[in-house]
Amino acid sequence: MIILNRPxxxxxxxxxxxxxxxxxxxxxxxxxxxxxxxxxxxxxxxxLALESGSYIDQELMRSETDILYKVKLIEKKETAYIYLxxxxxxxxxxWLLFRLVK
Numbered sequence: 001m002i003i004l005n006r007p008x009x010x011x012x013x014x015x016x017x018x019x020x021x022x023x024x025x026x027x028x029x030x031x032x033x034x035x036x037x038x039x040x041x042x043x044x045x046x047x048l049a050l051e052s053g054s055y056i057d058q059e060l061m062r063s064e065t066d067i068l069y070k071v072k073l074i075e076k077k078e079t080a081y082i083y084l085x086x087x088x089x090x091x092x093x094x095w096l097l098f099r100l101v102k
Contacts, residue, residue, distance in 0.1 A: 014086075017067075019065040022050060022067070024049070024069070027082075028048060033042075039049075042073055043080065043082075044072045045071065047070075047073050048070075049071070051069060067083070067085075068082070068083050068084075069081065069084070
């Protein structure tokens with residue numbers, strides 16, 4: 001038996017999440033499963049479109065979002081954005097919310 005010393009893939013959970021959520025059908029299923037019915041009635045999931053996840057923040061630093069989708073609102077005929085963020089933690093972190101908010 002040959003055992004190779006390979007380094008672990010950095011942030012493999014994050015890469016898997018981003019790869020899966022880059023497919024609009026997967027995101028549609030996710031949204032239909034986890035979003036409240038009151039919100040589902042307001043969005044046209046047939047219009048889901050993956051958006052670029054890079055932007056310049058207030059300090060003029062380039063940042064990346066996890067997954068950002070654009071969707072049309074049904075009644076208002078406006079565009080809304082759905083931002084999907086999953087933070088993988090090996091233990092509980094009571095300050096997590098503050099780390100995520102910039």
